Amino acid sequence: MNVKRLQGFLGCANPIFRGDVLLIGALLVLMAHSSGAATVADAKSADKAIAQAPAGMVLVPGGEFMMGGDSKFSRPDEQPVHRVKVDPFWMDATEVTNAEFRRFVEATKYVTTAEKAPRMEDIMSQLPPGSPAPPPESLKPGALVFASPKSEGEYWWKWVDGADWRHPDGPASNIDGKDDYPVVQVSWYDAQAYAKWAGKRLPTEAEWEFAARGGLKGKTYVWGNEDPNHGKPKANVWQGSFPQKDLGGDGHKGASKVRTFAANGYGLYDMAGNVWEWVQDWYRADAYAQFPGKSLLENPQGPPDSYDPDEPYIQKRTQRGGSFLCDENICASFRPSARMKSSPDTGLVHSGFRCVRSVQTALGSASIQMLVPDEN
Numbered sequence: 001m002n003v004k005r006l007q008g009f010l011g012c013a014n015p016i017f018r019g020d021v022l023l024i025g026a027l028l029v030l031m032a033h034s035s036g037a038a039t040v041a042d043a044k045s046a047d048k049a050i051a052q053a054p055a056g057m058v059l060v061p062g063g064e065f066m067m068g069g070d071s072k073f074s075r076p077d078e079q080p081v082h083r084v085k086v087d088p089f090w091m092d093a094t095e096v097t098n099a100e101f102r103r104f105v106e107a108t109k110y111v112t113t114a115e116k117a118p119r120m121e122d123i124m125s126q127l128p129p130g131s132p133a134p135p136p137e138s139l140k141p142g143a144l145v146f147a148s149p150k151s152e153g154e155y156w157w158k159w160v161d162g163a164d165w166r167h168p169d170g171p172a173s174n175i176d177g178k179d180d181y182p183v184v185q186v187s188w189y190d191a192q193a194y195a196k197w198a199g200k201r202l203p204t205e206a207e208w209e210f211a212a213r214g215g216l217k218g219k220t221y222v223w224g225n226e227d228p229n230h231g232k233p234k235a236n237v238w239q240g241s242f243p244q245k246d247l248g249g250d251g252h253k254g255a256s257k258v259r260t261f262a263a264n265g266y267g268l269y270d271m272a273g274n275v276w277e278w279v280q281d282w283y284r285a286d287a288y289a290q291f292p293g294k295s296l297l298e299n300p301q302g303p304p305d306s307y308d309p310d311e312p313y314i315q316k317r318t319q320r321g322g323s324f325l326c327d328e329n330i331c332a333s334f335r336p337s338a339r340m341k342s343s344p345d346t347g348l349v350h351s352g353f354r355c356v357r358s359v360q361t362a363l364g365s366a367s368i369q370m371l372v373p374d375e376n
């Protein structure tokens with residue numbers, strides 16, 4: 001965040017079925033460890049797991065999938081596509097909302113990163129050696145806000161003093177009437193603090209991608225392969241010429257209420273578009289090439305450190321899912337394999353998060369498979 005302030009920030013359904021926990025519960029099939037056949041005891045365990053669903057969360061059954069992307073939109077950091085297995089987990093059905101984040105702040109008196117003045121040492125640690133220090137008087141609380149450029153060459157990200165989760169576009173803005181909108185202008189540290197308070201955690205990058213795919217195999221989008229802007233709006237993304245003008249063809253310019261668009265196959269909303277979501281992992285552009293020869297990665301936790309060749313001095317965490325600023329042609333980052341990165345102290349007007357919780361069942365790490373159509 002802070003470096004971007006100084007340097008000029010480098011930028012950036014057809015529903016399978018509705019997300020209904022009861023419906024999902026009816027479709028669960030437990031795959032027994034040894035025989036491969038579901039048993040009465042297994043079914044009871046599944047029922048029990050469903051019955052104990054934490055409020056606002058849905059079960060993501062876990063299993064094997066091909067992580068990464070090789071479509072025409074895929075970037076090098078999404079490759080190579082590789083086999084991954086994740087255990088079952090609970091996931092927030094929606095991005096964390098303003099109302100939910102307010103409850104956390106009121107309970108804990110938590111102060112977000114954007115509400116605190118950046119520290120000079122943090123800024124200097126993210127700059128190449130020998131870089132000049134910024135004027136101390138410039139170190140004021142704030143965050144990054146999007147503004148369509150008014151002239152050619154003008155950048156669309158602007159540091160705005162006083163921008164924070166209560167004032168996403170700056171001090172003159174507010175979130176009145178937006179309790180059901182995703183909280184934004186939260187750093188990775190803020191997301192971690194919320195998750196800890198809620199008894200949850202951030203998803204790993206692998207968990208997030210498995211969840212986003214909703215049971216579909218190898219599809220470009222969370223809803224399948226249909227063009228994002230064909231037919232009924234499928235997600236809150238950008239239509240028109242980016243970054244000049246958002247036509248709002250999906251009904252929304254800027255963020256939208258959670259649960260506005262159809263859920264994916266697991267009952268998760270906004271896994272494509274609306275706001276970016278922080279995940280647990282460090283970002284490395286070459287993260288998927290770190291384990292050559294491994295035929296299957298089980299519950300990968302991401303690389304031990306960060307490296308982004310675009311900004312090698314900045315340690316970054318990964319974000320997933322794309323946002324209302326992603327267009328179909330240039331960005332297309334609302335694909336389940338698309339990866340974004342930002343320093344963990346960054347607040348952005350299009351970035352939020354959701355949480356997960358591990359599942360402990362009588363079957364331990366047994367995979368739970370959900371019956372979903374393979375094609376749409």
Ligand SMILES: [Ca+2]
Pocket residue numbers: 236237238239248249250251252253254324
């Ligand atoms: Ca939109």
